[in-house]
Amino acid sequence: MKGEHFFNLHDMTQGIARTLSEGLETRIFPGENVMLSVVRIAANRAGEIHSHPQEQWGVLLEGGGVRIQAGVEHEVTPGDFWQTPGNVPHGFRAGSEGAVVLDIFSPPREEYRRAGSGYGG
Amino acid sequence: MKGEHFFNLHDMTQGIARTLSEGLETRIFPGENVMLSVVRIAANRAGEIHSHPQEQWGVLLEGGGVRIQAGVEHEVTPGDFWQTPGNVPHGFRAGSEGAVVLDIFSPPREEYRRAGSGYGG
Numbered sequence: 001m002k003g004e005h006f007f008n009l010h011d012m013t014q015g016i017a018r019t020l021s022e023g024l025e026t027r028i029f030p031g032e033n034v035m036l037s038v039v040r041i042a043a044n045r046a047g048e049i050h051s052h053p054q055e056q057w058g059v060l061l062e063g064g065g066v067r068i069q070a071g072v073e074h075e076v077t078p079g080d081f082w083q084t085p086g087n088v089p090h091g092f093r094a095g096s097e098g099a100v101v102l103d104i105f106s107p108p109r110e111e112y113r114r115a116g117s118g119y120g121g
Numbered sequence: 122m123k124g125e126h127f128f129n130l131h132d133m134t135q136g137i138a139r140t141l142s143e144g145l146e147t148r149i150f151p152g153e154n155v156m157l158s159v160v161r162i163a164a165n166r167a168g169e170i171h172s173h174p175q176e177q178w179g180v181l182l183e184g185g186g187v188r189i190q191a192g193v194e195h196e197v198t199p200g201d202f203w204q205t206p207g208n209v210p211h212g213f214r215a216g217s218e219g220a221v222v223l224d225i226f227s228p229p230r231e232e233y234r235r236a237g238s239g240y241g242g
Contacts, residue, residue, distance in 0.1 A: 003193065009180070009200040031204050033176045033227035034155060055154045059130070059180075059223065072124065079130040083152050102180065106154035106227045 009038050009061065009102070019117040020047055023094075026103075028112050035108035039092075039101045041065065046093035050119045054105045056084040058092075063099035067092055130159050130182065130223070140238040141168055144215075147224075149233050156229035160213075160222045162186065167214035171240045175226045177205040179213075184220035188213055 007014050007029060015027030015038065023045030029036040041047070041063070049068060058067065059081040067074045067082060069090045074082070084090050092101060105112075111120030128135050128150060136148030136159065144166030150157040162168070162184070170189060179188065180202040188195045188203060190211045195203070205211050213222060226233075232241030 003190075003195055005190065005204045005206075006188075006195055006197075007202050009202060029204070031176055031178065031227075032206065034178055034225060036178060036202070036225075055152055057152065057155055057157060057225075067127075069124075069126065074124055074127055076127075081128050081130060081157070083126040083150070085126075085153065104155060104157075104178075104225055106152075 009100070016113065017115050018112060020119055021045075021117075030108050030113050033106055033108070035105040035112060037103040037105070037112065039099075039103055041092060041094040041099045041101065043094060043096050043098040045098075047091045048119065049089050049091040051087050051089045052109060052120075053086045054107055054109055055086050056090070057104040058082050058084065059102040059104075061100040061102055063094060063097040065092055065094040065099045130221070137234065138236050139233060141240055142166075142238075151229050151234050154227055154229070156226040156233060158224040158226070158233065160220075160224055162213060162215040162220045162222065164215060164217050164219040166219075168212045169240065170210050170212040172208050172210045173230060173241075174207045175228055175230055176207050177211070178225040179203050179205065180223040180225075182221040182223055184215060184218040186213055186215040186220045 023042035026039040144163035147160040
């Protein structure tokens with residue numbers, strides 16, 4: 001414990017737990033203008049294509065897979081990051097290693113401020 | 122090149138170049154509501170303590186050092202991340218390996234939309 005504003009990407013006891021869909025587990029950290037979400041995707045699992053008005057950025061921290069955005073598939077490896085403007089349909093399909101993605105939302109997704117399941121919206 | 126909204130943390134040809142101070146080089150990626158900044162801090166270098174009204178989050182991607190926030194020193198290792206509410210004084214001092222930090226601002230820092238030097242504000 002380093003202080004109230006300090007966290008670790010690998011500490012699954014922190015943040016608000018949400019299961020997006022089977023094999024996609026996330027821990028959510030709400031701020032005032034930004035919400036961070038550490039998403040763990042099991043090997044070969046895919047999230048459903050969805051959209052929301054909030055701007056989103058994603059950073060591939062570990063593993064690999066395919067980012068689907070505006071109908072185009074982009075193969076991504078660790079260190080790749082991307083911007084998803086509001087209302088652009090998107091999803092992610094993990095490869096054989098699974099994937100850990102840091103998602104950044106602004107403004108925060110209000111429906112993600114409480115534990116639960118699904119993509120909301 | 123994966124598409125106009127796709128980038129890589131390690132590609133120093135992308136983003137808007139800014140030198141925060143000697144030994145602190147950053148590449149800045151402005152969005153609509155969020156601005157990302159990949160900051161590379163040379164070994165044993167420190168940025169000056171400063172503040173700004175924008176909310177900021179930081180993620181330590183590589184290396185190590187000390188995050189100074191609201192006058193308190195927090196030793197950080199890769200995977201640690203933190204929220205810095207607006208107007209809270211903060212800075213970073215890299216250890217002997219240097220550090221790579223992903224900074225997230227919301228709203229974007231307007232003065233960082235163009236190449237330059239210094240912390241702005």
